[in-house]
Amino acid sequence: MNKSVVEFQKVSFTYENSETGVLDSLNLNVNDGEFVSIIGASGSGKSTLFRLITGLEKENEGRILINGQVHQNRLGTVGYMPQQDLLLPWRTIADNAALPLELKGMAKKEAHQKAAELLKGFGLGGYEQRFPSDLSGGMKQRVSFLRTVLSGSNVLLLDEPFSALDAITRLSMQEWLLEQWEKRKHTIMFITHDVNEALFLSDRIYIFADQPVHKLKEVQVPLRRPRTLSDLNKSEVLELKEHLINQLRMKVVQ
Ligand SMILES: Nc1ncnc2c1ncn2[C@@H]1O[C@H](COP(=O)(O)OP(=O)(O)OP(=O)(O)O)[C@@H](O)[C@H]1O
Ligand SMILES: [Mg+2]
Known part of the structure; x- marks a missing residue:
């Protein structure tokens, strides 16, 4: 039952008043019921990806399919919680x-x-x-x-929803969000700067590493559900965490 709910086919996008592109012929595919996090340095294009999915920005090239269809007007086809809602x-x-x-x-x-x-x-x-x-x-x-x-909508885009919360509230909101997701069977795309948060919540994590981004790096989270916070201390998760942090660090050093 790998039904695609958000699909990018060779999507390119550059803001009108900008010289550097954000996306360069990007393909991506998110399936029904998945929880996918997106991490990447500040300014790498994460929020822009959401603005393209919602239809607030229009791709220069390529196609964006929501629930398997190209929509003339995508506004309103997905649920969107903007950064600083x-x-x-x-x-x-x-x-x-x-x-x-x-x-x-x-x-x-x-x-x-x-x-x-x-x-x-x-x-x-x-x-x-x-x-x-x-x-x-x-x-x-x-x-x-x-x-x-x-x-x-069956697709929810959440742009750093917990970034303004203190650490303890944030943890309980993460658990709360997982409960809601498990109950409601939405597809969630979730932007965060917090690697632990991405690991705890997601099935998969996309990493914005280049600019413009041609191919998103991607990792699968090797944890079953239901999860507890102590799962984050498992050795394979700790390794993955180090890998993700290195990917993000590379971006800053460049
Ligand atoms: N309306 C706009 N017009 C022109 N350039 C923009 C606009 N919005 C964003 N940008 C530029 O596009 C790039 C990607 O921005 P975006 O907001 O998608 O980054 P982000 O990954 O969400 O960053 P952050 O983690 O800080 O929220 C940045 O270089 C930014 O300056
Ligand atoms: Mg952003």
């Missing part, structure tokens, strides 16, 4: 969560009902009428994630 401070938690449904034209009352059910499931029951400023960092990220899930 911000909740609207003047909207309540319920209003923030229901936003994607309202944007799709669902009646406000129905949108709220649907959002409220999910808020409970995400441990945010009772916070519907509060405002983002009343929530902790981890809770805000859960609301942002919920908004992404409410897009209704």
